[in-house]
Amino acid sequence: MHLVETFEVGPWSVTAVAGELDVVGGPELRQHVMAQLSEGSSHLVLDLSGVDFIDSFGLGVVVGALKRTRLLDGDLRVVVPAPRIRRVFEVCDLDRVFKLHKTVQEAVSTA
Amino acid sequence: MTPGRDLPAATRRKSPDSAAAYTGEVVLEIPAQMELVSLVRSVVSGAAQLHPCFEPERVEDLRVAVSEATTNAIQSHQGVDSAAQIRLTCNVTEEQIEVTIRDHGKGFDPDALPRLPDPDSPERLLHESGMGLRLMRMLADETEIRPSSSGTSVRLVFCGSKRSRAAVGR
Numbered sequence: 119m120h121l122v123e124t125f126e127v128g129p130w131s132v133t134a135v136a137g138e139l140d141v142v143g144g145p146e147l148r149q150h151v152m153a154q155l156s157e158g159s160s161h162l163v164l165d166l167s168g169v170d171f172i173d174s175f176g177l178g179v180v181v182g183a184l185k186r187t188r189l190l191d192g193d194l195r196v197v198v199p200a201p202r203i204r205r206v207f208e209v210c211d212l213d214r215v216f217k218l219h220k221t222v223q224e225a226v227s228t229a
Numbered sequence: 230m231t232p233g234r235d236l237p238a239a240t241r242r243k244s245p246d247s248a249a250a251y252t253g254e255v256v257l258e259i260p261a262q263m264e265l266v267s268l269v270r271s272v273v274s275g276a277a278q279l280h281p282c283f284e285p286e287r288v289e290d291l292r293v294a295v296s297e298a299t300t301n302a303i304q305s306h307q308g309v310d311s312a313a314q315i316r317l318t319c320n321v322t323e324e325q326i327e328v329t330i331r332d333h334g335k336g337f338d339p340d341a342l343p344r345l346p347d348p349d350s351p352e353r354l355l356h357e358s359g360m361g362l363r364l365m366r367m368l369a370d371e372t373e374i375r376p377s378s379s380g381t382s383v384r385l386v387f388c389g390s391k392r393s394r395a396a397v398g399r
Binding site: 177205206 | 263264266267270285286289292293296297300303304348349353354355356357358359360361363364367368
């Protein structure tokens with residue numbers, strides 16, 4: 119797992135993630151999210167377009183990120199265009215916990 | 230794993246559409262190190278990709294479920310004074326792939342795990358773990374977990390031509 123880039127779109131802080139979000143890659147993303155929150159960003163977008171594998175550990179990191187942004191009255195939006203990655207979210211009913219967006223543009227422009 | 234060209238003739242078969250179907254057993258023994266989960270995923274999904282009855286989506290199901298079981302096995306060795314290896318057996322037949330992951334860790338009772346709150350409940354966000362077992366059960370055609378005092382054995386069966394329960398349910 120590696121962080122490709124982080125950039126701002128309006129109030130949103132977008133992080134593009136690539137690689138494998140598992141028990142090895144997940145902790146790095148969790149640390150990144152914690153750092154963003156401690157720096158004052160509470161509206162986060164995780165762009166998982168470059169992620170080619172996710173399991174329950176990676177899902178847990180995303181759930182934890184949502185919980186932490188909500189505690190700060192913020193929000194988290196997740197970009198998951200690949201059907202095979204989206205399916206892992208869906209099997210765990212996480213598409214009912216947060217909306218999965220297909221593009222960053224869609225994520226930041228949704229009301 | 231053993232490349233197909235090196236398999237004995239008895240294990241090299243032809244499927245009805247003449248695509249080569251390789252059958253046999255791949256055994257992998259690893260120390261309990263998290264960095265090796267991706268290696269296990271690569272080996273098992275590589276075996277599935279050789280199978281003519283396994284569509285890419287089914288290979289992905291297998292990759293995720295095996296990752297969950299392997300991560301659990303490695304985690305179960307944490308804090309246990311044991312140098313024992315985790316043994317993964319991947320048995321490929323013409324109809325299915327059966328993966329068994331045997332650890333020598335603390336063992337766990339799958340029925341004792343807390344139930345996740347409903348996705349619509351705010352309480353759901355309090356649970357960052359507990360999804361691995363669900364993924365295994367939904368993505369594999371059969372899931373059998375046998376805990377014991379000397380470790381846990383997890384058996385996952387994937388049928389190539391069938392759609393998983395997760396796919397059927399949607």
